[in-house]
Amino acid sequence: MSLFLETLIGGLLAGTMYSLVAIGFVLIYKASGVFNFAQGSILLFSALLLVTLHEAGLPFVLSAALTMLVLIAGAVVIEHTVLRPLANRSPMTLFMATLGLSYVVEGTAQGLMGAQVHALDLGIEDVPIFFGDVLVSQFDLIAATTAGTLALVLALLFNRTRIGISLRAVADDTRAALSIGINLNRIWQIVWAVAGMVGLVAGVMWGARQGVQFSLSLVVLKALPVLIIGGFTSIGGAIVGGLIVGAAENLAETYIGPFIGGGITPWFPYVLAIAFLYVRPAGLFGERALERV
């Protein structure tokens, strides 16, 4: 029993790391209907910039602040050069544009900061903690708390502030939002900047676990099943989806793995996602058009 609980809890906590990555996608998809393929490279870029600044001797907080400034500037540049000229184009065109963008961002990161692996020490010791006889990783616990806090902050931002309401308005009906004076371009800039910050947090957590290196941009591949399961338009869905994927892959590795020689984690979430596609194509929390007939 305690093995089951341990596996489940470990999986759930690890799953919040997937949620972190998925939230960045959800933000941009909600506000502009774009599946932002570049989210992974932005995540990599921001984590890499932060460690590079930190290694150059700047305090951690200052490095983080500078990285955020760069992310905001980046969002403004992307909005001007990619989103604005392509506004009202098909989702496919926009997706291709973000695909191109991901190479530009990665190339810039590599050109400026090199390709070696950086260790990122957040000062969190990865020591196990016992709750009764269930063993839990301290790092996972902190990652989960971070993800939870971030989701809470975003929920407050969306539901309580003018920017949040404007953003949801744009997501619901772009033309109506324009007609009442909402500045679409400004909203896009804000959303990309916020998604960048979320990427930074995710990049730091992932980087602390496996080192800041180029494979970091591949965590995107972990987010995809999460998005399919949770839906592309719901932050709550991204969180629940992450938890499901985390728990499911951990349980599968422990209980099914031994029979087929292990190595289940990379592909199991995709099998799960495809199963979900059969039953709920819009995902658990995917947005159905809210209409009364």
Next chain:
Amino acid sequence: MTKFSSTPAVVAAISPLLEVTAIEVFYESSILAVADVSLRVGPGEIVALLGANGAGKSTTLKAISGLVLADRAVVSRGDIRLRGESVAGIAANLLAARGIVHVLEGRHVFGHLTVEENLRAGTFLRRPGRREMERGIEEIYGYFPRLRTKRSTPAGLTSGGEQQMLAIGRALLTRPELVLLDEPSMGLAPIIVEEIFEIITALNRSNGTAFLIAEQNVAVSLRHAHRGYVLDNGRVAIEANADELLARGNLADIYLGV
């Protein structure tokens, strides 16, 4: 001579709030939707824009509000002036700041936002303080009491009439000088249509807000408007005071494009 004095038409002639001169509008740079439309709206006037399906009413309104850009359409000829200044080609959100608000055809409310959040979104443009925002929203609830009872309901789950009222209320909170209303009567019961037009008239009297209303419902809109234009195939076929238009027997012929 008329139910309304002829003053509005005269005012419009002297110093129009809005003056549209011979505009031509293309979609996708090939579909001609408006061939030649000129019209004026005076300060505080209610003007009806009539015409059959596809006559070009919505496109004309979109050209004025700047929303043509969002539909990848262009105003290829003519001019649009607000208080004498050319506003053609200016983005819709900037025109909202200059006092033109467009209530789109087919009730474009923010479906996942509550009724009250929809109204709040309308106030953002003028950046009011908390108190002022509440006061503005209360004023709209005063005009549309049903919205108050639905304030916490997601707008997408309210009735068609409530959505139309919400779209109008939200637009009014931008403090416009000119409201472009696209088919407010569409799909609504006659009694609701009457209620909406009564409120438009009341607002027009109390605030002096001007309205340009695209409608297929000739009778109701002309009863509440000062003047009217009839569009046919992207051109203005008739322009007259509302009561003259109402009195014209052959209106239906032109209107039906016979």
